[in-house]
């Protein structure tokens with residue numbers, strides 16, 4: 001177990017690019033993922049913003065309220081939405097440092113899962129850097145309870161473990177449970193292709209409020225009264241609950257470092273994840289950080305994109 005205590009930070013070997021439709025805007029978004037040095041962290045860079053700070057580090061302090069996705073926002077009010085499946089892929093593959101150039105306010109939804117992102121990152125290649133990973137180690141239980149029986153807990157554990165339960169009225173979903181142990185290769189094999197899902201009636205409501213303009217059967221599993229509307233049905237029996245595990249992994253990566261804890265969740269969601277992270281930060285006696293001096297330091301590491309690339313390749 002000592003090897004995981006001293007795992008090296010990573011970044012991309014080369015630039016990776018993809019484009020896809022934004023779920024809410026319905027327009028094409030161009031994304032470039034750039035190598036970044038150790039201690040840089042995960043930072044989004046809005047190339048369409050001028051005169052305001054275009055950099056948005058993916059960290060707890062930048063979480064902003066959003067009902068349907070995970071959204072972050074910097075001090076200038078510049079935001080990035082729907083980051084969770086990218087964050088899940090970074091967390092899942094152990095990618096610590098990357099600069100993400102985006103030409104709009106949301107990430108592309110792709111097929112509603114993280115599989116395309118995982119394939120892209122693997123093709124670009126992931127390389128070890130010269131500093132070890134900081135790890136947040138939970139030593140005492142933390143719990144948050146919200147409305148509708150939503151409960152999330154963090155418990156001490158030797159590994160990162162997620163125990164997730166969901167309960168939906170629609171009989172096509174119903175009650176499901178999944179236990180995931182985070183180990184090398186598990187994210188790609190178990191979780192990456194699990195798609196997001198929604199009820200047909202919610203799609204209609206969102207359309208009326210001008211949301212989900214890019215939403216279709218190409219980027220979500222759509223459920224209506226006990227049936228799945230997508231041709232070909234589900235990709236795996238537990239696809240719904242697996243997607244919730246994926247979302248949770250993505251949200252937890254807003255810690256800005258690896259996590260060693262058991263996460264137990266009943267009916268989790270993005271707001272609940274944010275509440276859990278904030279409860280954790282408010283209770284410093286419940287955790288310690290290994291290799292704390294290697295944490296991303298916001299002010300010291302706000303490189304311009306060119307500088308980040310130059311540092312990584314030097």
Ligand SMILES: [Zn+2]
Pocket residue numbers: 084085196243247
């Ligand atoms: Zn999701």
